[in-house]
Amino acid sequence: MRRRHAGLRRVFEDESTSDVSAANGSLICVPRKNAEHDSFPVMVPRSEKRLAPVSPERIRRLRKHLIDVLLGLRRGGAIKPAASAVAPQPDGFSGVVVRAACALCKGVCCRHGDDHGYIDDQALVRVRRASPRLSDEAMLELYLQRVPAVAYRDSCIFHGKKGCTLDRSMRADICNSYFCGGLKAYIDSGAAPEPTVVIAGDTEKMRLSPVLIP
Numbered sequence: 001m002r003r004r005h006a007g008l009r010r011v012f013e014d015e016s017t018s019d020v021s022a023a024n025g026s027l028i029c030v031p032r033k034n035a036e037h038d039s040f041p042v043m044v045p046r047s048e049k050r051l052a053p054v055s056p057e058r059i060r061r062l063r064k065h066l067i068d069v070l071l072g073l074r075r076g077g078a079i080k081p082a083a084s085a086v087a088p089q090p091d092g093f094s095g096v097v098v099r100a101a102c103a104l105c106k107g108v109c110c111r112h113g114d115d116h117g118y119i120d121d122q123a124l125v126r127v128r129r130a131s132p133r134l135s136d137e138a139m140l141e142l143y144l145q146r147v148p149a150v151a152y153r154d155s156c157i158f159h160g161k162k163g164c165t166l167d168r169s170m171r172a173d174i175c176n177s178y179f180c181g182g183l184k185a186y187i188d189s190g191a192a193p194e195p196t197v198v199i200a201g202d203t204e205k206m207r208l209s210p211v212l213i214p
Ligand code: SF4
Pocket: 044, 045, 101, 102, 103, 105, 106, 107, 108, 109, 110, 178, 179, 180, 181, 183
């Protein structure tokens, strides 16, 4: 595995394995002799959560949260928070790496989405600006309809089997702009595209992407 960005990771020259310090702080053990030997490694965590039917209680809590945010907006009258812009996904090869990483990781960063999904006033004002005729009731329905039948336990209520069930335009800013340590370091490095492998998780549960070619 190629040594690069010493601040991002350390590679120990062991005979059989290389311990790699992941940006999320955990240590993972990567076989040194593998097909990905010459590829640039990007390390992310990996979720092991199980899917479960979304309970009525969870939906009730989401409904209450949304109603609270909508009532807050009504109380604010003319004083509305600025609608937040939808942060775009990274494009080009960085986008390819991000999509591969998040698919392998299966959404560890969504674990604190709970039954609110981080939906806040800025997100709702953005949705309202895009559809000015949308009533509060219709807005509520819009979000409730996106709750999947099954979602990952102990994660966001919108965290379904295939990922987030909300369009980016409906998500909170944090959901559109957050990258975990490994991905952020990769994106911020601005490195020229090169063959890259995503390493998700640690020890025996680690998964590798195919070699991603620019
Ligand atoms: S940003 Fe990081 S933690 Fe979140 S889904 Fe993508 S790889 Fe996983």
